[in-house]
Amino acid sequence: MLRAMMVLTCLVASASTAAESARSRLESFSQGIQTISGRFEQSVIGASGSRGEVSSGTLALKAPRQFRWQTLTPYEQLIIADGNRVWVYDPDLEQVSVRSQGTEEAHSPLSVLTDLSRLDAEFTASETGERDGLEWLRLVSRANEPEFAFAELGFGAQGLEQMRFEDALGNTTEILFSDWKRDPKLAVDAFSFTPPAGVDVVGDPGNDAEVFPIAD
Secondary structure (H helix, E strand, C coil): CCHHHHHHHHHHHHHHHHHHHHHHHHHHHCCCEEEEEEEEEEEEECCCCCCCCCCCEEEEEEECEEEEEEEEEECCEEECCCCCEEEEECCCCCEEEEECCCHCCCHHHHHHCCCHHHHHHHEEEEEEEEEEEEEEEEEEECCCCCCCEEEEEEEECCCCEEEEEEECCEEEEEEEEEEEEEECCCCCCCCCCCCCCCCEEEEEECCCCCCCCCCC
């Protein structure tokens, strides 16, 4: 009986250590970050299990609310959240859509990388243990109408290595991250956007945004 109790105690202790691992890795990875950049590969798995094509590109975040997501392959797209507005530029379509930067950006799982205080303020976080060589942290948004059912962050030796989230229709987006750089030197206009001349601007850019609308 004593031996069994010792084994059980060790198992509980090991589980407790593992349960702290993902959150500890997030805190270690994100502590003190003001700006971070990296690379991504993204794919969507349908509810039926079929996987779509892989897109890849670069991303950067800056505390507290700025964000840059640039898809390079298989097609180009640029998404910039400048702190006031979100711009989505599709060069092939020669079109830019713009909207006010709302609360949904606060509920993005990536927001915790530059602001750890959002972790418990915006999400209910729980450990899900080790899988595929990574420690996983499950996030459920506290928003009244969340854009995803849940998100999972997978942490390894390089910090955040994977993220996956499921929408209300059962589609799962998987993102692989690499080449993270803490507080890198970025271009001064990395988190600002001016629509190029001749592109169609859809939405409300606001009076202070510099825009070149299509001529009539």
